Amino acid sequence: MADMDHTDAEDYSIEDQPDDAAASFVSPSDGETVTSPFTVELAADGVELAPVGAPVAGEAHLHVMADIGCYETGETIPGPSDEDEAEGRFHLGDGSDSREIDLEPGTYELCVQLGDGIHTAFGDTETITVTVE
DSSP, X not given: OTTOBOOOGGGOOGGGSOTTOEEEEEESOTTOEEOSSEEEEEEEESSEEOOSSSOOBTEEEEEEEESSOOOOTTOBOOOOSHHHHHTTEEEETXXXXXXXXXXXSEEEEEXXXXXXXXXXXXXXXXXXXXXXX
């Protein structure tokens, strides 16, 4: 985005993020059956995807949660660590829009959401249900 506000981190607030920011699933589809490991493909609207770092208005990275729901705007999304993945939090801290996820067989609610450079949740989220074989 050409008009991003590269405000000093000290002056940054989560309220500086665009009101129309949203994360969504490209694949898998809601109700789909997948084989583990599987790849999630995601989209971000209203922001540019960027690696973690100093928070910048108009930039974000993606997170996928399995069976734990998404976080409220302003909450810090824990991680990333192996423990977080075991608890169902998957970070795309490199600014990518896809990653492989390995889950045990079962039915899961997956939620995708945006986080700023310091993992503060914001924007609209999407939740889908998948069955892992």
